[in-house]
Amino acid sequence: MSTVNSVEITCFIKTGECTESLAQLVTKDDDNVLGAPHLFTYLNSFKVKSFEKGILIATSGTRAFDLELRIDVESKSAERSGRETGERGATGVDATRLHRWALK
Numbered sequence: 001m002s003t004v005n006s007v008e009i010t011c012f013i014k015t016g017e018c019t020e021s022l023a024q025l026v027t028k029d030d031d032n033v034l035g036a037p038h039l040f041t042y043l044n045s046f047k048v049k050s051f052e053k054g055i056l057i058a059t060s061g062t063r064a065f066d067l068e069l070r071i072d073v074e075s076k077s078a079e080r081s082g083r084e085t086g087e088r089g090a091t092g093v094d095a096t097r098l099h100r101w102a103l104k
Helices: none
Strands: 004-012 017-026 038-052 055-061 065-072 077-084 098-103
Touching: 004 065, 038 065
Parallel strands: none
Antiparallel strands: 004 017, 017 038, 038 055, 055 065, 065 077, 077 098
């Protein structure tokens, strides 16, 4: 994850859906393979899998990636993890790579 970023997660318990809006500014100080600053925006939809004892778990899957949000309502923190997958036909993925971000 780049040094400069912003994330907003909105969950609707009644519909069982969460939306993650993420903006990521990649600068020359980051691991920038593009060579110039870039602003990336992402909008991801998640399905709530469970909400027990103040912990909400929601998941999402794309063709090449499985994502999970784990939100601790009491501490107002979240963790986002993801793993590449070839299960839905994507090629060139590395299923051993696990991405994990702490959102505070």
